[in-house]
Amino acid sequence: MTTIHDFVLPSLNGGEIDLSTLRGKPILIANTASRCGFTPQYEGLQNLWTTWRSHDLMVIGVPSNDFGAQEPGTPDEITTFCQRNYSVTFPLTAKSHVKGPQAIPLFRWLAREGGFLSLPRWNFYKYLIGRDGNLVNWFTSITSPESRRVRMAVERAVMDH
Template identity: 45%
Template sequence: MSFFGTFLGVAFSTAATLIPAVSEARSGKTDVNAHSFSFAMPNGETLELSSFAGQPVLVVNTATECGFSDQLAGLQNLHERYADKGLVVLGVPSNDFGGQEPRADGEIAQFCKAEYGAEFLLTAKTSVKGEMAHPFYKWASDVLGKKARPFWNFHKYLIAPDGSIAAFYATPVKPTSSRITRAIERELANRQENLSAAE
């Protein structure tokens, strides 16, 4: 079996076996959630995920030289479809897998804009695996188990408006797949219900 055949099989089986862990994450069994973390931005500023409290956030580790980099266009599609409704798409450029993000922080957004029309948020280049992994990724691994860690570029975590992990998706699952769009729409509906209840 080819590398990618093996990879796809492992990735899909991983996503399928951890659904109970996602449910546990939603149950509020930990005092820490996604809103506890922040990311460095290319301009040197800090992006607090708490600034997105009440909104769903799709967090994706990206790489411009990856064979899956066409998913950047899919992420932009989600941004265009759902940003006005409250979705935040957050790309986290990383060079962890195959050295496939060689560009400097200042070049990544320019490339993504020129090649894919990307206008969604992109953090500074960040490690997402191993001892040097960003605290957000270590937390997600602690909550969901090590099999939910990114195995490659374009691993996706959907963060619910309350900061819990609503779902995660392995690399091969396209951003515009019905699995992801249905989950996004569900979280946006929950957001709207909460906003209406608060009025």
């Protein structure tokens, strides 16, 4: 059976993010973009990371140019934008396809696990993975990381030992 721990993602600024090293940790993944109406959600993702990382939560952003060409930047431009505007310190992957036949394997797996409705239809879809490596919940772009739904789901995943 496949879990999130079976994937390795290229990091935005070189190297890789080996998800097998996150066994036993809840993970929140979001497909992100710098020029989107939902871009301020970077702040909410950073707040979740700051609040819960001492309880093992990992937040990972996956920049994508798939929706409205809203992530045209180079790796350096994306990094600078995220740090300067939202003080992002959580890991970002290399810019990736998250929909269609070109979607990276992680997003194909998320789509299989979450079903048709979980397919990202815009930037800032969020996927919560439990400590066991399985998809627990997913949230559309319109559900802010600071919404009660997301905060409660993250808290449950973090407290689930």
